[in-house]
Amino acid sequence: MKRKMSNNSNSTYINDILSEYEKMRSFAEDAAKVRLNEVYEHIPRIKEIDTELGVLGAQLAQAVFKKGIDIDDFISKQKQKSEKLKAERAELLSRHNYPANYTDVIYKCKACEDTGFIGSSQCSCLKQRIIDRNYNQSNLKNILKKENFDTFVFNYYSPYSFEGEPLSPRKNIEEIVTTCINFVQNFDTSYENLFFFGNSGLGKTFLSNCIAKSLLDNGYTVMYQTASGLLDTLKEIRFSNNDDNLNTKLEIIFSCDLLIIDDLGTEYITDFSQMEIFNIINKRLLSQKKMIISTNLHLENLYKTYSERIISRLFGNFTMYKFYGDDIRLKIAENRRKAKK
Ligand SMILES: Nc1ncnc2c1ncn2[C@@H]1O[C@H](COP(=O)(O)OP(=O)(O)OP(=O)(O)O)[C@@H](O)[C@H]1O
Ligand SMILES: [Mg+2]
Numbered sequence: 550m551k552r553k554m555s556n557n558s559n560s561t562y563i564n565d566i567l568s569e570y571e572k573m574r575s576f577a578e579d580a581a582k583v584r585l586n587e588v589y590e591h592i593p594r595i596k597e598i599d600t601e602l603g604v605l606g607a608q609l610a611q612a613v614f615k616k617g618i619d620i621d622d623f624i625s626k627q628k629q630k631s632e633k634l635k636a637e638r639a640e641l642l643s644r645h646n647y648p649a650n651y652t653d654v655i656y657k658c659k660a661c662e663d664t665g666f667i668g669s670s671q672c673s674c675l676k677q678r679i680i681d682r683n684y685n686q687s688n689l690k691n692i693l694k695k696e697n698f699d700t701f702v703f704n705y706y707s708p709y710s711f712e713g714e715p716l717s718p719r720k721n722i723e724e725i726v727t728t729c730i731n732f733v734q735n736f737d738t739s740y741e742n743l744f745f746f747g748n749s750g751l752g753k754t755f756l757s758n759c760i761a762k763s764l765l766d767n768g769y770t771v772m773y774q775t776a777s778g779l780l781d782t783l784k785e786i787r788f789s790n791n792d793d794n795l796n797t798k799l800e801i802i803f804s805c806d807l808l809i810i811d812d813l814g815t816e817y818i819t820d821f822s823q824m825e826i827f828n829i830i831n832k833r834l835l836s837q838k839k840m841i842i843s844t845n846l847h848l849e850n851l852y853k854t855y856s857e858r859i860i861s862r863l864f865g866n867f868t869m870y871k872f873y874g875d876d877i878r879l880k881i882a883e884n885r886r887k888a889k890k
């Protein structure tokens with residue numbers, strides 16, 4: 550397929566991605582063919598129906614060029630015939646216990662039928678592939694299979710009061726999860742950024758992953774980076790000559806639908822890092838692009854670490870959620886030890 554990309558037209562990785570799409574498509578089409586042949590063998594009438602449907606289609610195409618026939622009447626008659634055949638086909642499949650779509654081609658992405666494009670614009674699945682390729686995010690998918698709203702365990706959070714906090718850890722996390730579900734559901738309609746803070750092992754990364762998974766499943770693009778990973782990339786970008794691939798990397802930081810910056814505060818803090826973090830947060834705020842930032846810095850340390858300009862944007866534009874309770878990592882380790890005994 551020859552289509553011009555908005556950038557990086559000479560990058561080989563784009564060609565790799567496009568050939569992945571081609572493979573995906575032929576895989577889906579071949580698999581459908583196998584199913585179709587299986588059905589033809591079990592229900593020969595379906596093969597006849599498909600042939601008849603093919604003939605009807607061809608007749609319809611030819612009729613356009615014929616003179617002296619009532620074309621509307623002809624179309625409506627052909628339509629009736631074809632609907633009758635389709636109904637018979639569906640009934641036969643169902644009677645033989647096949648799912649209704651058994652002989653359809655099942656694409657990974659319904660929106661673009663595994664072409665990567667809708668019209669001439671990139672499908673979100675292609676945009677996400679470009680992000681994953683640029684930021685080595687292929688591993689994220691595996692993590693998201695394990696860390697998502699369906700696998701979220703509330704039992705790790707105690708239902709009893711905790712160290713003078715207003716809510717029990719359970720009630721607190723329930724409220725946070727509700728907010729996160731709303732964040733996903735209202736992703737198009739409201740503008741909100743989330744800031745997760747709290748001690749280690751309380752599910753901040755887990756919950757960001759839940760959101761990432763839901764958004765990816767709904768066709769949004771998501772970039773996940775730790776603060777230090779992000780700064781390493783920025784160093785690479787800023788200190789090298791103009792390079793197409795690096796420009797794409799930079800563009801993604803500003804253009805992806807959701808940017809998750811995890812472990813803020815674990816990066817090496819310099820004037821450069823402060824400036825870059827500020828720049829990212831500020832630019833994304835201005836263009837109303839959403840962010841989730843997590844940290845295990847306490848708020849007073851956050852104040853000490855970051856410039857006033859960063860702090861004021863964090864407090865002004867992010868909804869802050871404190872995670873508290875017992876370290877889930879320790880609980881999981883303890884459960885494992887018990888299971889071994
Ligand atoms: N609600 C949950 N249900 C199931 N497992 C969870 C849940 N929350 C966290 N975990 C697991 O507990 C461990 C710690 O969680 P996570 O990494 O999200 O903590 P964190 O708050 O990001 O910690 P840190 O501040 O050290 O980065 C992980 O192995 C994670 O899979
Ligand atoms: Mg974490």
Ligand SMILES: [Zn+2]
Pocket residue numbers: 658659660661662663664665666672673674675
């Ligand atoms: Zn797609």
